[in-house]
Structures are given as C-alpha cells and as structure tokens.
Amino acid sequence: MNANPILLQKKYSxxxxxxxxxxxxxxxxxxDFxxxxxxxxxxxxxxxxxxCMSDEYLADELILEYQEREEHVCGQGY
Known part of the structure; x- marks a missing residue:
C-alpha cells in the first residue's frame, strides 16, 4: 500500500x-542518514x-540501523 505523497513527506520530517x-x-x-x-x-x-508505524518506532529503527553501520565501520578498522 502506498501513502499519499504529501502525508508521507510530513511523516518523514x-x-x-x-x-x-x-x-x-x-x-x-x-x-542525510x-x-x-x-x-x-x-x-x-x-x-x-x-x-503506518509510529514516528517513535521508526526513529528507533533508524537508531538500530545507525548503530549497525557504526559497528560495521568500526569493525573494519576505518
């Protein structure tokens, strides 16, 4: 299911x-992230x-993704 583009932009923000x-x-x-x-x-x-998920839930998912990327980069020795 696709959301209304205007509502989706507001959700992103x-x-x-x-x-x-x-x-x-x-x-x-x-x-940027x-x-x-x-x-x-x-x-x-x-x-x-x-x-359709809550803003809080999606922000928490972003945090998990951010942390996973940080661990991956740090684990590479960069």
Missing part, C-alpha cells in the same frame, strides 16, 4: 526530527506498511 532528538545530532545529519537508510527505502516503497 517527523521521523527525522525524532531521530535527531534521540541521537542528539543535527537535523542535517539526521536528514535518513535518506540513505533502509528504513527510508521500506517506507518509500510501502513495504510491510512501514509508513
């Missing part, structure tokens, strides 16, 4: 703001109705 607040990062950093995330792709494509 709320999720990005929640993610930035929880991670204590700038909105620009949160925005969000649009490169798997969470964004799932929401955009309407997979499993991810866009």
């Amino acid at each position: 709320r999720v990005i703001e929640c993610f930035a607040d929880k991670m204590n990062i700038s909105l620009n950093a949160a925005l 969000f649009y490169r995330s798997e969470v964004y792709c799932l929401m955009r494509d309407g997979v499993s109705d991810m866009h």
Whole structure:
C-alpha cells in the first residue's frame, strides 16, 4: 500500500526530527542518514506498511540501523 505523497513527506520530517532528538545530532545529519537508510527505502516503497508505524518506532529503527553501520565501520578498522 502506498501513502499519499504529501502525508508521507510530513511523516518523514517527523521521523527525522525524532531521530535527531534521540541521537542528539543535527537535523542535517539526521536528514542525510535518513535518506540513505533502509528504513527510508521500506517506507518509500510501502513495504510491510512501514509508513503506518509510529514516528517513535521508526526513529528507533533508524537508531538500530545507525548503530549497525557504526559497528560495521568500526569493525573494519576505518
């Protein structure tokens, strides 16, 4: 199922703001990460109705994805 594009854009902005607040990062950093995330792709494509999940849940999913990427990069010795 696909959401109304305008409503989806508003959802993105709320999720990005929640993610930035929880991670204590700038909105620009949160925005950059969000649009490169798997969470964004799932929401955009309407997979499993991810866009229907709460903003808080989606922000927590972004945090998990962020932490996984950090662990992967740190584990590589970069």
